[in-house]
Structures are given as structure tokens and as C-alpha cells.
Amino acid sequence: IANKDGLALKELLQELHFADIAEILEELNSDEATYLIKLLETELTSEALMEVDDDVREKILDRLSPKEIAAELEEMDTDDAVDMIAELDEDIQKKVIDKIVDEHHAADIVELLKYDEDTAGALMAKELVQVKETWTVAGCVREMRRQAKNVTRVHSIYVTNKQGQLTGRLSLKDLLTAGEKAHISDIFIPKVDYVTVHTENEEVARIMQKYDLEAIPVVDENGKLVGRITIDDIVDFIKDEAEKDYQMAAGLSQDVEADDTIWELTRARLPWLVLGLFGGLGSVYIMQGFEEALERFPILFFFTPLIAAMAGNVGVQSSAIIVQGLANDNVKGSLFNRLVKEVGLALINGSTLGLLVVIFGFIAGLDPLVGITIAVSMLSVIIVAALVGTFVPIILDKRGIDPAIATGPFITTSNDIFGIFLFFFISKLVLDF
């Protein structure tokens, strides 16, 4: 299709939704995609560009001139424009901004670029519908029609005082049902949730979810209304966070996808495997230290993968529950209570599993003392693994480190080593080899 029959192609694609155009762009090679971007109306391509994968967008932008990029930005809401421009090199950023015709739009973008990446300031858009307390309903409707032109979707109408400070919001229903002469100050709702430009994204997501908001206004240090954040940005944020946590738990660094190159996938996977390898070599070293058991109790060495698996599984379970609890803000109560609970839980699980091991040992004709030793040391390993899995994330969180790094290979590897050492140590004490 993409072989130069411009007009026919244009006609064909012009009718599609931007998300579908985005999917087509991802299937094409960079030159074809760039050709398509240049061919189609910026109104359509700007939205499609925001929708495609980061790496596809990067390649297309590389092939566009600053002026062409500026034309795309012109069509975007400020929040999307900032996201896109932030991906460019700084000197290209300047060139692109210079080429934006609408000065107001350019100034908004420059302002938003200033904010920290993880804060409401960087997430918000400048486009919103704002009315003053002092206006009448009739004046307000007139003004709203004007403002609405720049806003793709009207979520909420925010009310400000003379100084531009946020004082409340206006319901469309109330506006429709009020008399033409009524003043906004009579009908607006003075209670409104808001965040400041410095509020962290995670907190914004929490507030919007808790109160089921579809948009939230953003104010600066002086309470002045400067932007708004809409729920679609939060949906993307929540999904990204969930995927990041999931990948971290699976031992994948960086944001990888099934369709990335082998090289990208290797970079995401290999470091964690090397960590696991060193953990495994540590276990080799520990077992060499207990070599004297080889002669009398070789069965112990058959059980090491089982012990390592139990330590790993219990640790991952405990840490996953805590990491999710911390993210959802429902880890309450004292550390001591949590300690008691985890130990209790580990005792129940560990005893059940220990009993199964003893039964297995009996059936397999194992020396009962050896069977019981294995069961008891496994119980101890489970308790320790549960405590490590629970408290490492809590401690990390208290120190301001993302507790999610304590899930996955990190916790598995350290619990493997701990577990195997503890297993042989206790066995040595009981069996006296």
C-alpha cells in the first residue's frame, strides 16, 4: 500500500480513528511511517503519534524537521505536547518551540517542561474551563463557549476568585437549571478536591481513585489554578506502575515488551540472572562447608532444591502481599503485630509442609530422625524467609526506596542462600555430623 499513491492512501486513512492509524504506524518501517505522518493532516497524526510505542515515535521524530514537529505539537493538548517534546534532545527542543506559531501554546509548554517528571505539574494540561465567581450565568455560558474551543473534553468547570485562586467548581446541571441573571457565586460548589503542582503522581492517582474523580484541578504554591489532570492520564499511569511492579517481581529491569529486540530483552533479563548465578555460587560455597555430611547424610543434598524453592516461594508471597499493601496504603497496625502474624502464618504453613515431609520420609524409608530434622529445619527456613519477605520491603519503604525491588530475584536469591545455610546448620546441630 505505502508505495507513493498519496491521494488514494490519504482518502483511505483520513476516515480512520487515530488509534487505528497508530497501529498501522507500528507495523510500518520508519521511512514508510514518516511518509504517512507527512501525508496526513496533523490533526489526525498528532494524536496517532502520542499513541504509538516510544521507540517507534523516536524513530519518526528523528526523521521530521523541527518545523514539522512543531506543527504536530500545535494540535496537541499541552500535556501530550510536553510528554512528546521531553523525549527530544534539549537543543532540538529549543528549535521546535521556536517554530510553534501559537505563542500562548508555546509558553504553556515551556512552563510545563519545568516541572519534575513524577509530579502533578508534569502530568497536567493547561487546557481547562475556568469561570470567575463574579460572572453571571449568561456571561459564563458565553465565555465557556469560547474556552471550550481549546478543550477537547469539558470535565469540570472550575471557579476562581479575582486573584485566579481556585475556590470551587460548577456543576453543568446547576448551570443549565439556573436563571440567566444568577451570579456564579450563588450557584457554585465551594468544595473541590485539588492537588498542587508538586504532588507526586502516585498521590494524584490515589486521590482520584479514592474519590472517583474524572479530572482534578492543579494549583500552584499560591493556590492559583494552573492546570488540570484527567483520568485517562491516570489510567495510563496506573497501568504503567502495575506493569513495572509485575516486571520487577519477575526479574525484568527496564520497560520491556515481548516484541522488543533480543538486545533490549537481554539487557532487561541478564543482570537479574547474573545476580541469581552469584546467589547459586554462594550456595555451592556454603554446601562445600558442610561437605562432611556427604558421607553419612547424602540425602540432605537431595533436599537442597526443595529448601531453596520453599524459601523462595514463601519470601515472594510475603513480599508481594506487603508491596501491594504498601501501594494501596492498607498496611496498618504496629510492626510487632505484623511480626506475630507473619510468624504465626509461617508456623501454620511450615508445620503442615513439615508434616508432609515426615510422611514422605516414612514412605521412602528414611531414617525418622533425618526426616524430622529436615522437617524442622525447613520450618525454620520458612519462618526466616517470611520475615525477610515481610520486613525488607517495609524497611525499604520507610527509607523512601521503592519496595517493589525487594520482590522477585532479589528476595528469592537472598532467601535461597539464607535458607540453605540455615538448613545445613540446623541439620548439623541435630544430626551431629
Add this chain to the structure above:
Amino acid sequence: IANKDGLALKELLQELHFADIAEILEELNSDEATYLIKLLETELTSEALMEVDDDVREKILDRLSPKEIAAELEEMDTDDAVDMIAELDEDIQKKVIDKIVDEHHAADIVELLKYDEDTAGALMAKELVQVKETWTVAGCVREMRRQAKNVTRVHSIYVTNKQGQLTGRLSLKDLLTAGEKAHISDIFIPKVDYVTVHTENEEVARIMQKYDLEAIPVVDENGKLVGRITIDDIVDFIKDEAEKDYQMAAGLSQDVEADDTIWELTRARLPWLVLGLFGGLGSVYIMQGFEEALERFPILFFFTPLIAAMAGNVGVQSSAIIVQGLANDNVKGSLFNRLVKEVGLALINGSTLGLLVVIFGFIAGLDPLVGITIAVSMLSVIIVAALVGTFVPIILDKRGIDPAIATGPFITTSNDIFGIFLFFFISKLVLDF
């Protein structure tokens, strides 16, 4: 606080947001919470009830009469009302529905109860703003005011033909700027995304995300507009799904939280640990089969936890990438290409790790042949683990089973067993013991 000073308490809480009331309810015991629910206006408590944890809500509802529950339902949107009533026993459901005063509301609830849990029908609300093609703008505004009373938030205005079939949507902007006498058929947008009552939730979430929709209309088999789904329900759905996948990968069945009882946590954790235990016992059995290596190459047994860890880690990485890719619909290309890619990736990772093992063996003064044997068999284990991790989820997905169950303990355990067997098998071939 909650000791009978009803009036003061009521005054204090009446001003709070329902989400804050919900937090308070979760802190109280069931009797106190029920007391509070009865004390406050249903307008406030109905929303708070939807916000609290399932188990807290269950306990409160147990203590309310059908009539009191009906009063709460009366205040809710139909989608929330259905979610709540679906949690009750069937005979109580009937009693509660009988007590709902608003017959129309009751009929809507009964209708929604019919749909499958995971489909758009069960997720949608009946509350929406609907206008007919044939109306004039003036008539439309009048009718909209009436309908808007039942709708908490107007997201979109849907346009239907005489038969009630969905034909398009109306932008508020166009409505505000059109003349009073214009007909809806002249100004409405005939293109609108929709789903049917039978569309699965996952598909609804995918469409709404792809097209950045904040609400989507739902039609029945005949194209008749019957409801709408709003983005806040999708946000909850996306979060629940992400948490479920995460928990499954961590070896937790059921929807557990850090604050659940020890019993609930045990039920979620123990089954997976037992699975791991049997896997471990399987390894014991395999190693007994290679017992003759104990005398000449005991070092092999020191390496089993490392082999198991590698097999487990690689398997989890591969499966996590595929499971996420399947969920996001970006696993493209033929199975053969994927096979080549995974093997290539495993070769790169495995060779690097194998080289490290050989170097370690050299430093530790290991027989070079043994070192190389371990490295080569580890490489084979990594390749097999990557293939299992990749193709098991794909096969499950093709058979309509949630591929997420193939992450976590399931894949780890089977890869442990496979890996250890393969390791000893190859070692036996090479070292000839």
C-alpha cells in the same frame, strides 16, 4: 467516639466525603459500623458502602434488614446497586428488591442481574442521557435537564433512532452552539464506539483505553441502547486485574490483602507451597536416581540449587513477558519466529552465565571438564526453561485459559524438576558416571 452521642456524631460526619466515611467504617468493628450506617443519610452511606472492602461490607449488610438495604440501593446508580446486591444470598436478594420503592430502579437492577459477571452487561449502568434524532435542540435541552437528574455525571449524550437503536452521539459543544430550532439529526456525530452486553470486560477495557474514552455506550443484540460504562469502573477493573496477575505470579490464590486474617492468608498461600513441596520431593526422587555420581562428582549436588534457580528465574522472566504481551495484545508474528527469538535470547544469556561458571570453576580449582559440563548443562536448562516459560502461556491462551496461572510457582516448580533432571542427565552423558 462511637458511643451513642448520635446527634453530635451525625453533625460531625455529615460534612465528610463518602470516601472518608468509608475509611472510618473500615476502622470500626461491625456493630459500630452498622450503627453509623443507620445513623447517617443513605445518600452518604450508600456511596461509602460501595467504597469499603468486600468483607467489611458483607458484615454490615448481614446486620441490616432488607428494607434498610433497599434504602441504600435506592440511592445508588444501577451498576453499583447490582454489584452490591449480587453479593447477597439469592433469597435475601429477592426480599431486598421487593422493598425498593422506585419500581423502575428495581426493574433495572433485576435486568442487570441477568448478565454474566465478566461482561459489559454486568458492568454497565442504566443511567445515561439519551436523545432522539428527531428532536429539536430546544426540546433536547429540556429533556436533558429531566434525564440529568438521575445521572450523577453526564459523560456523553447518546443519540438513538425511533426504535431506540444507537445511531451516534452529541457533543455538548455542538449543542451549546447550535440554534434552538435545529434538529438533532443535523448536528449529531454519527460515529460512536460501542460494545454489546456480551462483550467481555477485558475487551471493554482495551477499547476504552485504546480510544481514550471516558464512557462507552452498551447496546443489546438488536443494537438498542441499554446502558453505558464509565471509566471509573474500568479503572477499578484494570487495577483488580493487575493485582490478580501480580498475586498469581507471586503464588497467591484468591484476592488477599496484608490485613486479612491468618486463616484467609493460609488458604491463599498454602496450596502453592504444597505444589512447590511436591516439586521439591520430585527433585529428591530424581537425584536419588543419579546417586552413583555422589562418589565421583559430589560437586554436581552442590550446584543443584543454582540450576533450579536459573531454570526458575528464566522461566518466570519468559512467562511474565508473554503474559503481559498477551494482555496488551502485542504478541505478534509467527510461533516459529518467536521460537527462534527465545532460543537466541537463551543462548546469549546462557552462554554468558556459562562462561561465568567456567571462570568460577577455574578459580575454585575445579576439574575443567566438570566445570564445562556444568556450564553446558546449565545452558541447556536455560534454553528449555525459556521455551517452557514462553510456550505454556501461549498454549493456555489459545485454549481459552488465563495464561497468568502459568507464571509464578507453577512455572518455577515444573522448571525446577525439568532443570534438575536435564542437568544430571547431560552430566551423566558427558562425565560418564
